[in-house]
Amino acid sequence: MKKLAAICAVLALVAVMAQAQDEPKTVSLAVYGQNGSTAVSEIEKSLGVHAKYVDVDSGDLDMPCVVAAKDLPGEDAASLASFATGFNLQLEGDRGVLRVGLPGESVGGGSVKGYDVSVLAGMYVEYVNNWGAPKRAPAKGEEPEPELTAAEHLANLIEDALYDLWDEEYAASVVGDRVLFTLHAAGHRRVRELLDILLKEKGGESTALQRxxxxxxxxxxxxxxxxxxxxxxxxxxxxxxxxxxxxxxxxxxxxxxxxxxxxxxxxxxxxxxxxxxxxxxxxxxxxxxxxxxxxxxxxxxxxDGELSGNGYRVFPIADLLKKLNASYERQRTKGDKEDGYSGGLREEGGNRVVVDALYDLLEATGRSADCFVYGDRLLVRGSADTIDAAMEILEQMGWEKPKD
Amino acid sequence: MNRCVMSGLLALLLVVFAHAPAGAEASKKVNCVYPGEALSSALTDLATQLGYEFNPADYEDSLDLDESIWVLAKDVEPEMAARMIGASGGIRVNLDAHNRRITLADPEDEVIAAPRVRGFDAAPHCKQYLEYQNKYGRKGAAEPNQLYQPTATEELRDAVGEILRLEETEGGAGSAIGKRLVYTRSSIELDQIAELLRLLDAVGGGESNALSVDRKNRETLRKLHSTFQPADGLLSALLYQLFKDCTAPVYVDSSIMSGLDLQYDSTEITLHEDESHYDALQALAREQYWTVDSVGGALRLNQQDYEGGASYRVFDAGQLLADLDKQYAELKTEDDVQDGFHGDLRSQGGIEVISDALELQLEAAGHSPLIRTFGSRLVVVGGVDVMDSAVEVLLAMGWKESEGEQK
Known part of the structure; x- marks a missing residue:
């Protein structure tokens, strides 16, 4: 009986130890004015990784730095240290490496992924066919703007919406209906999240905004x-x-x-x-x-502009566009009357009607937000306060929050 | 009868003994352990191993002989040793077997080996190129000031010249006559041209022999692991630790050696047991702005991208182009709408859609690739790391490794 108890105790101990080993390592940062290398060293020590400096060296991180947070997952620690030091830190946990380089530049070690955007591209083509503004003839002497495919428009949106001063660059390549990025795991997660939210019928908020x-x-x-x-x-x-x-x-x-x-x-x-x-x-x-x-x-x-909100919300505006189209149709007058109106939502610019008004109204309240449209999807990027204000404005335009 | 047999055996033994020294000479291998050795000492050592005399002649008082070289190689052919020592010292090392001596020459001097002329049939390449042009080539008249409008053969000649960087060496770019290409070059270069033309015509493309050798060389480094932190971060100490147990021959090119101070130059790279020496080499190359490839069978650390190398892979993008053609057709919108798209794969640039994306994504991964297209074939020039990244990018585009791929 005693033997059995001893065996059980040993097994329990092994199980506890195994569980402890499986738990992901965390980082606690407490840097109050020491140089940036202190934060990098703390991440190295806590996660058992080593820093690889790319086009910079540890001596470049000699500025005072303030970052204080407890029990952070590795990627969060790297993200905070990036902002605190002003350098681009990318964690490759599986390789035991923390890459340190210049913001907006490649630090190497990323992986390439090709995202199939055929569904979103199809939605965009449908939007353009339904609500797209009529093609404008270039003015005399003006070169016609090169046409972009639906996938290229989407690639531009992703690059703009996910741009972060302290992160690596999101440089897209478009090949047919695939969009390619070479990024680290965290970057690929952001791209995947954005594509998923754009695909959702009800849109939604990014993880950064929820946090x-x-x-x-x-x-x-x-x-x-x-x-x-x-x-x-x-x-x-x-x-x-x-x-x-x-x-x-x-x-x-x-x-x-x-x-x-x-x-x-x-x-x-x-x-x-x-x-x-x-x-x-x-x-x-x-x-x-x-x-x-x-x-x-x-x-x-x-x-001095070193921080911009990196959370966003995607608003589905298909119903709003339909409403607006109906309201523009109602405002049509007969024949060629003076002060009459013979246009429609297409002629007014399609989704530009919504996004231009939203941008102006947000600016009027002293808020700065990035507003983007992709077909019948509207993306507002900024702080939680700004996005709440954007929602209020949209509701005033006639947009209705999708029912849960 | 017995006397006859004995005489025969004696004659055989005589023949064997008579040829024994020459045979031993031909198969003689040498060791090159010159990590930071002065060029003159290395050449003296090589001469001793071969039983030759080192005759510096005009270089007797030259300071070049005092310069350091960096070569590590075991059991290699004397010619290979001479090439590596010469490349590391920025000088040409000649093995004069007839006079049993080692002499030196300026690398810019004409090579004594007589060039040969060889013609290549370019008809199958031209056929493939024209098929591509007719399907996906840009439509419309050429630019009014575009003077150069090459034929398929001329385009092939230009592609071969760029991929093998023929303009960097003596012998000209080659001549395009009808559907033939003619070159007057060394037999090694002619063999490289033949290899490239074969791969450009092969179903599925394939990789060059130099790239296969590079892959093998790097594999030996991947097997090595150690923990090492050089004292004072000394670069020379790290270099030796990286390669001392490497079975592949290694040298540091003179383009690096001329600016390297082995006594003072430092690095932040350290070795960790959980990472291979190959990973550390890549980190070091990145830190020092070096490139790594294989030339003449040896791993080379170099400052100038791919000079003198013939490491590349030919990718067949025919099926991917066909797939993309369909995708662009699906991306078309109705006529006369703003923000619409009315083009197709042709208007988007044909294979340039693929090569541009490949270039951008490889740059994002930290590579500076040389990419050249010829019809539906796409050639990426560089070492194994560039090629592996290129394959990943192409797969992400939807390219599939075909069964005919010669890897």
Missing amino acids: ERSMMEKLKSTKLTTEYEATPISSVLAGICMQAGVGLVLGPNAAAECVDYHVKLSFEDTTCWDALQKTLDVLREEDMEIQTGARAGAFALGL
Whole structure:
């Protein structure tokens, strides 16, 4: 009996150890003003990978860096360290390599994938046949613009929608109805996600946007009471974020300003979100052009345009286009009357009617968003706040949220 | 009778002994362990191994002999050793078997070996090219100022010249006469031209012999693993560790050696047991802006892309073109709509659709490929790593490795 118990205990221990080994490794980053190599070294140590520098060397990462987050999956850690250092970090976990190179440039090691976009291309062709604006004859002396296939239009959309200043470049090649990219695993996941959301009848939000919403929820639902005396503002921001269980990352410009900027602040039963806004107001008062958002689920702060929202939502606008077409038809007048109207949705520009109005109205509220259309799909890229504002505007145009 | 048998045996033995020294000479192999050795020392050592005399003649007082070379090779033919030493030292090393001596010459000097003339039948290539042009070639009149409008044979001559980089060596680009190509070149170069023409005509294409050798050479490096961190990150220490157990001959070309300081130049690359030496070599090549290929059977670390190499693969894109033709037909929209498409594979550029995409994706993967098309054939020039990436990209486009592929 004792033997049996001992065997069971050993087996249980083995099972626990095996489970522990299977658990993916995580990274905790706590870099407050040290140079970028500190973050890279921490990732190397935690994940058991080694850094390969491509067209740069470790000495180039000598700028102060602020990134604080706990228990991050490897790719999230690489993404935060990319933004914090201003370099392009790509993790190849299966090869045990962390590639460090220049942003927007190839660091090698990516793999090529050809995405079959025949269904989306077919949808686009259908849209153009239904609602496409009439072909415009080039003005005298003007060269006609080269035609693009549906797949080429889609490739342009993917490149624009997934562009990230600190990531690798999304350079598409279009061959028939396939779109090819050479990227690392994280990049390919983003392409796949975008194609899947575009294909969905109801559209939807990207993972990055969902994570931003979740981060904001945590910050808004956590209270904070504390005092900071002559503390670097980057440490104040980190303290607030940590209280809500949220990571913090500063872009290189923001870090350079914040690590030596000491403040005295106190918070009394305030939400972490409000505490952050109060702290950021200190920077705004210094006329700093700050941007806030999310990266890999962490609160991100950028300065001088180094941060742009990388979440997006795809809105299906086929029904809206039908409604608009009907409304333009209703506005048609008889014959060739002065002040009459004989056009339709096609003549008005098809989906441009929606996207142009949306862009202007968002700008009027002081928000900057990237708005793209692909046939009867509208993609808005920006912060959660911007995308919510876009949804309100679309509803005012007559768009209806698809029923769950 | 017995006397006859004995005489016969004696005669046989005499013949064997008489030829024994020459046979031993011909099969004699040498070792080249010159990782950073001075050129003069390496040549003296080679001469000793061969029982030759090293005669530097005009180079006696030349500083070139003091320059370092980097060659590691075991049991190789003397000619190969001479080629590697010469390539690493930026000099031509001649083995004069008749006078049993080693002499030197300027690599730019004309090679003493007499060139030969050879004609090649280009009719099957022209047929394939015309079929492609008639199906997928751009329509419409040529550009008004386009003076050069080559025939299929001339286009083939140009393609051969670019792929084998014939313009870099003596002998001209070759002559296109009707459906024949004529070249006056060394027999080695003529064999390379013949090989390329054979692969361009083969069903499914195929890879050159130099590429197959390159694949084998790299395979030996893939089998090597070690953990090594060079003291002070010294590049020369890493290079030796990388190749000391490699069974393939290796040399560092003079284009690198002329700018390399073996005592001070450093690297950030280290070796890890979980990665092969081949992975580390690729990382090193990337870090130092070197290229790796195989020339004359030896692995070469080089500064200039593919110079002097004949490593390439011919891909048959005929079926992929047919598939793409259908896809572009499906992407057509109705007439007279903005943002519509009314073209086809022809208007998109025919095979350029494939070669442009291949070039861009290979560049994204960190390669600088040389790609040349001829009709429905696509030739990628480079080492194994470039070729493996090219295959991946082509597969992602929908290309399928055909059964006739000569690999």
